[in-house]
Amino acid sequence: MIHYILFDTETTGAQEEDRVIQFGSMILNQKGDLEVFDELCINPIPIKLEAMEVHNITPDLLKNKPNAVDTNFYKRLQELNRSENFLIAHNINFDLEMIKKEGFVNNYQLIDTLRCARHIFSELPYHRLQYLRYALELYKDEVAEAKKLNITIKAHDAIGDVLVMKLFLSKLVAQVKMSFPDINPMKKLVELTLTPVFVQTFKFGKYKGESIEDVAKKDANYLNWMMKNMDLDEDMQYTLNRVLER
Template identity: 35%
Template sequence: MTVVVDVETTGLEVKDRICALALVMDDEVHYELIHPGKKIPPEASAIHHITNEMIQEASLFGTSESYELIRSLNSAENTLISHNAPFDLAMLQKEGITWQGAVIDTLKCSKALMDDLDGYGLQFLRYELRLYRQEKDFFEPYGVTPSAHHALSDALHSRMVYEYLLDLASHERLVELSQARLLLSRLPFGKYAKKRIETIAMKDSAYLKWMLDSVMDMDEDLRYSIEYYLRD
């Protein structure tokens, strides 16, 4: 079985926790607000529109339906799918869930299989891949209205991206790509955004070296790619 997961959180720091979780299984969906054990700051609410009043009566993760459901699904036979899987897996890890099955990161797979796009965020792919043309029929059976940064809506869009990727690679290949180091061809940000890293390495290697030294939270695939092209 495939299990698509998406979480909304109180922020992006080590101290932050899940405040909503959605799961999309083969033929059913689950969504639940979670009490994170701390206040949701306004900058987080401004993104996902979950307020402290909304989670006041919600369960803590450890006593939630979500916890029991994901525990029941957490086996080697099931594959977890997520757009930016390391983030969702890390948030689940904070709540005592270490995923036992295979993982497909639709963000990483999109970068690997479609390296000429201008972006890879979930909402960007929604429009770039024209998923919006099918989303009404896709969402309607679940009674969900597409809405960015709503966990269930995002999980359904991640499922749509996964199904799109299956036209480019097999399920097994997507699992492999999600585990492998990814050699990126283009720089995603900075003054050379969208330019080929190999070309930048030849013309302005100092800039790439500066990035390695200065961007502490750099994506591991981007760091690997820069180091790769600087060695050549």
């Protein structure tokens, strides 16, 4: 039976040395059965203050918690780690790299709801999960969903974000069914996850709001500087390479 594992992590920070301290997950199967996981875990890396500022997880909350690999979610993640199942997250590369530090070797089909959002809702200026929560009015359905599952929704809390992601995934599937009626929507989302997005405009920096192609024509040096000095995501790297090649 096919399973769909939606998950999110909170971590000690976003650097190479940082590790997982919270798992949030909802696991659904084809029958509609749902498993919910909301677990804190301990790791040897101190939590950075900047991370605490975002997720509000402090060291005292982790006392007597299990290691990441001993959580119920991680054990279930390993049990279902087969190619017929789907692993789903918003900006999945970040979360995947975090669980790889715990020894996880992926066999799932991957769906990145962030990249899929950039493909399918390209008209939106931003695709952060909390932005989508309001732009697509997901918040109107989340209270009833949270009450049904006995979940408290908080921004930048793993299980709260997973609940919003579940609602957003339903939107993605509906849009894919309309645009590609003859294709399995989950398979299409896997395909979109593997397809880089050409970013049209800058969302930050001195050229915020301007066309990247136009900036390439007038200030290619700035784009080259970005490539060398900034930590860019795959889509921005792909876009800058494309426009600089031209």
